[in-house]
Amino acid sequence: MKILELESNRTTYIEMASTGIINYLRDSSNKSLADFVPSEIYHMIDPYWYSWPPMEPMWFGVIGFFVSILGVMSLSGNFIVMYIFTSSKSLRTPSNMFVVNLAFSDFMMMFTMFPPMVLNSFYQTWIMGPLLCEIYGLCGSLFGCVNIWSMTLIARDRYNVIVKGISRKPLTATGALIQLLVIWCICGIWSILPMLGWNRYVPEGNLTVCGTDYFAKDWWNRSYIMVYFVWVYVTPLSTIIYSYWYIMKAVRIHEQQMREQAKKMNVASLRNSEADKGKSVEIKLAKVALVTISLWFFAWTPYTVINFSGIFGSMYLSPLSTVLGSAFAKANSVYNPIVYGLSHPKYKQVLREKMPCLACDRKDTGSDAKTQVTAEYSESVA
Secondary structure, eight states: OHHHHHHHHHHHHHHHHHHHHHHHHHHHHHOOGGGGSOGGGGGGSOGGGGGSOOOOHHHHHHHHHHHHHHHHHHHHHHHHHHHHHHHOGGGOOHHHHHHHHHHHHHHHHHHHHHHHHHHHHHHTSOOSHHHHHHHHHHHHHHHHHHHHHHHHHHHHHHHIIIIIGGGSOOOOHHHHHHHHHHHHHHHHHHHHGGGGTSSOEEEETTTTEEEEOTTOOSHHHHHHHHHHHIIIIIHHHHHHHHHHHHHHHHHHHHHHHHHHHHHHTTOSOSSOHHHHHSOOHHHHHHHHHHHHHHHHHHHHHHHHHHHHHHHHTOSOOOHHHHHHHHHHHHTHHHHHHIIIIITOHHHHHHHHHHOGGGOOSOOOTTGGGSOHHHHHHHHHHO
């Protein structure tokens, strides 16, 4: 009897322990990603995020580390670009005002974006309150918009220089400044509108960043995403592609004319031997155009897809994929200094003089021997 009683108690204890473990696991599984946010921002959390369990802590650390690397690279790279272009008299041209503005918008985007993102990744949720969430979203929208349109102004300026040539109206410092002021004003208005009632800025992804509410159910708020998509994605991308397409076409015609002229003069080339050692202007231009469009497209397309997937519900968006899309768009500010700075021949020369430790290419001793036409094209496309 004692043995039977002990066996019965043992079975009861095991059942109780098993039930306790199951209840514990059930309670843990009921926790959602949104359950860990501070109470003051509960009203900003879309119900969609309550359907996702808490993200693995490891991913918060990985994202925080990744964004920290991007932030340091972006801030240092864009600061160097601004310093080189503003401190050298030969680089203070109206056209280069667009490059400086691009570097400034990139610098400010990372300056305002990456410290809060890293801090919130450490706490694994947004801890900075509703007001700073809105300001964070506003800064991301403003500087991202200015960034995109600065690239568009650069493409249009190169189009005017190369395609229109001497028939173009020369760009003045005043003209460049007016264009930049218009861009800043329009982008500022678009960025403020969500704080005035047309859409809103809310925590998104793993709830460590804030952006526009792309889970809005009403068409009034959805329309902001759609119109903003046309203004910040379709129009700039179409302009950049259009500009570089005709730039490449113009340079191809120019190269063909040079070859025909050389054939008439019974010479191998109208260019000197040193210039012939390098790649042709046409090939260089094609590479710059391809890199520019590709980087722009790959940086902003994932986040654009995320926004449209949210408003139309065409796919499930996980917290990890959403925050990675946001971080990937921010990475655009890292390689912009490389594409628009290091590809500029005069920039590399000044960088070699002022910061020789950062100069990674050999001095081009034959650059002065290039023809005037080649120099003009190279500087324009760089």
